Amino acid sequence: MLGAEARQQTDAELVRDSLAGSEAAFGEIVRRYQDLLYRHAERMSGGADDAEDIVQTALIKAHRSLAGCRNPGRVGAWLFRITANVCKDHLKGRRRSRLSLDDVPSLEAEFGDPGDALDRKGIRTRIDLALRRLPLEHREAFVMKHVEGLSYQEMGELLGVSVPALKMRVHRARDGLQELLEDLK
């Protein structure tokens, strides 16, 4: 199958053709969802290198489990769930979630006087640093809500967590970010 044909297929058709051995079909699945997965992984891990490793690992794992994808029409959600799990495993392995505030440089130590002009890169780095200090589940919920723009319902379907529990995680994340990002307001 040619790549141009793959681009016109539904997700379910691409999964079917991937299972039949079509490299182009799985490549198209990757192209459709790589940006979403990559954004999530980069914002969760705080680094582009980590994000590439995480998403590649997740997609290889997904390919090896593709026969177990029970709703091929929603393969994107399935890939997201796998990526989110790989992300959490990766971060737990690095024990980042257990860093205390004392272990992470303060914003001031990293960037000097918060009154300095903040360029885009500086703001992004501050946000990444602030997110990194949040507990893993709070960070995940905040990123899905405010970076990926998902509704609580969509988040619940992806993570298998109830809407009230997700709301609580997002609220706790905002509480945590309030102090850390005070200088950006």
Place this chain on the structure above:
Amino acid sequence: MSEIDPRIQAYLDGELRLEDLPLALRESAEEWDRLLAEVARSAPAGAPAGFDSRVVAAIRKAGPAPGVRNMDPSPDRPAWLDWAIRPRSIRISPIAALGLAAALALVVLRPWTGVDMAPETEPDLLARSVYVQFVVQAEGAESVHLAGDFSEWQPAIALSDPDGDGVWSGRVPLEPGVHEYMFVIDGSEWISDPNAAVSRDDGFGRQNSLLAVTAISGT
């Protein structure tokens, strides 16, 4: 940690409008709007150029995946032969091994609640296989299929309910070892075997049923 006023949280969740907030809270709510807009704007752009090609190359390098035909199959070899000769391995964690040992004991020592075993053998590929009868109650179902590691997780093994009483069953030759499986109702609903003694999380939020098949001596 200072907590944000719950009314601002509700506003940020889209449950309250700005004009619903007391005047004293509106400025803070608008600050949060600006901050969250900045968070959204600072989102990473996405995967770098060529990332998809690197993923596909890594998958090709990793070799054939279960249930997925080889991306570069031999044109002269039928697919069923590829499947039949593909090496397989069973990984058992130390914790799972305890549960599996219990399941194995159940298979050997007493009739299985949902699965009956009979020592029937056939030549060639099936020489070491044991016929296992799978049974599941699925009243109102139009079809029930079995999927497991032994079918590369394809729901390709149809169970039957000839008398229409909602009890679906089928016999399947399985090699001795530990197998994972699920039933597929009407082609879309995947369920665990309610009678399975042991199950294991499949990593995607569901439970695979576990079955230990042991060779019967003298067969």
